[in-house]
Amino acid sequence: MESNRCVVATGAMCRIGPDGGILKSDPDRATDLYVGMMTGTSLDGVDAVLADLAGPQPRLIGHAHLALAEDLRKELLLLCASGWDELHRSAIASQHLARSYASAVQQLLLDADVEPEQVRAIGVHGQTVRHRPDAGYTVQLNAPATLAELSGIDVVADFRSRDLAAGGQGAPLLPAFHAGLFTTHSPRAVVNIGGISNVTGLPAAGSGEPVIGFDCGPGNVLIDAWAAEHLGDRFDRDGHWAAGGHSDAAWLQALLAEPYFSAPPPKSTGRELFNRQWLSHKLAQRELAPRDVQATLTRLTAASIGQAIAQHVAPAVDVLVCGGGAFNATLMRMLGEECAPRPVASTATLGVAPDHVEAFAFAWLAREHVHGRAVSLPAVTGARGPRVLGALYPAG
Ligand SMILES: Nc1ncnc2c1ncn2[C@@H]1O[C@H](COP(=O)(O)OP(=O)(O)O)[C@@H](O)[C@H]1O
Numbered sequence: 001m002e003s004n005r006c007v008v009a010t011g012a013m014c015r016i017g018p019d020g021g022i023l024k025s026d027p028d029r030a031t032d033l034y035v036g037m038m039t040g041t042s043l044d045g046v047d048a049v050l051a052d053l054a055g056p057q058p059r060l061i062g063h064a065h066l067a068l069a070e071d072l073r074k075e076l077l078l079l080c081a082s083g084w085d086e087l088h089r090s091a092i093a094s095q096h097l098a099r100s101y102a103s104a105v106q107q108l109l110l111d112a113d114v115e116p117e118q119v120r121a122i123g124v125h126g127q128t129v130r131h132r133p134d135a136g137y138t139v140q141l142n143a144p145a146t147l148a149e150l151s152g153i154d155v156v157a158d159f160r161s162r163d164l165a166a167g168g169q170g171a172p173l174l175p176a177f178h179a180g181l182f183t184t185h186s187p188r189a190v191v192n193i194g195g196i197s198n199v200t201g202l203p204a205a206g207s208g209e210p211v212i213g214f215d216c217g218p219g220n221v222l223i224d225a226w227a228a229e230h231l232g233d234r235f236d237r238d239g240h241w242a243a244g245g246h247s248d249a250a251w252l253q254a255l256l257a258e259p260y261f262s263a264p265p266p267k268s269t270g271r272e273l274f275n276r277q278w279l280s281h282k283l284a285q286r287e288l289a290p291r292d293v294q295a296t297l298t299r300l301t302a303a304s305i306g307q308a309i310a311q312h313v314a315p316a317v318d319v320l321v322c323g324g325g326a327f328n329a330t331l332m333r334m335l336g337e338e339c340a341p342r343p344v345a346s347t348a349t350l351g352v353a354p355d356h357v358e359a360f361a362f363a364w365l366a367r368e369h370v371h372g373r374a375v376s377l378p379a380v381t382g383a384r385g386p387r388v389l390g391a392l393y394p395a396g
Pocket residue numbers: 038039040041042043044045193194195196220223224234235236237238239322323324325327328329355358
């Protein structure tokens with residue numbers, strides 16, 4: 001069937017059907033737009049990207065960050081542990097979250113001058129409140145049906161449970177996307193430093209070696225908790241506070257003795273282990289100045305990543321960093337020391353802002369779901385085989 005062509009304000013091409021509507025599933029059209037959304041362990045807010053996945057290289061068209069309302073943020077944090085009437089409270093928080101997602105999508109599309117009908121699907125991770133692969137489940141609060149209704153766009157959600165059902169950890173899911181975006185002629189490590197940090201080991205292009213990946217341990221989660229208590233700020237901005245402290249070598253060794261760090265992959269973790277109680281327990285009977293605690297926690301994130309790379313991604317020639325931790329200058333300096341002689345750089349040096357990468361991955365994961373492709377990596381998650389990730393909630 002013949003169709004007209006138009007140029008949308010983003011400069012991208014799209015096709016218009018006989019009734020004037022844009023053909024969402026037209027395989028010939030020149031753009032293939034997806035929204036990806038992430039709300040991670042840090043609970044800092046919603047990251048949303050608009051991506052064009054039509055070409056061989058995925059292209060970022062827009063980004064929106066929406067801070068979570070303070071009462072929702074507090075409730076989500078409370079829901080990370082057992083509590084009174086948590087089924088009801090989770091359902092209500094999920095609805096609020098979906099409304100925040102819908103606002104982020106609206107803002108994103110407005111900024112890019114793109115209509116909902118032009119977007120093939122939204123990939124949305126949801127908010128993890130429990131991650132228990134040992135018990136066969138993981139819980140991401142979300143209300144994808146509400147988001148589909150509010151946005152008028154198909155939604156793909158619940159990306160982790162299919163891998164868990166196949167015996168995997170359901171995490172991390174980023175390595176396959178990192179492989180597509182960052183593989184180069186030499187082996188490389190990619191580190192995502194969100195609330196939790198995870199490492200991807202990329203073999204050299206064409207080597208035929210498998211991509212590996214696992215959660216390293218705490219990324220920003222402990223750094224943020226300590227900063228919130230002592231600075232009254234959500235995080236240690238640019239790592240400024242930690243920069244003036246001294247890392248305590250003996251305490252650092254005690255922290256690194258946590259068995260999670262030396263456990264072999266596949267492994268994944270969350271607030272279940274690395275939380276304020278863990279920190280209190282480790283701090284007991286230590287006389288440390290708050291600023292030195294902050295410096296040591298920052299060093300812990302860097303050292304655990306450095307050790308993980310040395311142990312499991314040894315051939316890596318360089319280290320690329322994404323996630324909000326890339327903005328913490330003290331953490332980046334320490335990471336440079338812990339990974340030496342490998343150079344450490346933000347993904348921004350390759351033109352991808354570090355805070356866009358994870359949401360970008362969920363746009364790609366949504367596309368892979370729509371096409372029915374099994375993209376989970378059993379070598380990473382430990383599952384019995386690759387599976388099609390996610391579940392679709394149609395808009396119409
Ligand atoms: N300017 C900054 N200085 C220091 N840390 C920052 C800065 N910007 C972001 N961060 C850190 O990044 C975190 C958010 O990272 P993000 O990748 O969104 O994690 P998550 O996926 O867990 O939400 C914040 O909680 C904070 O610790």
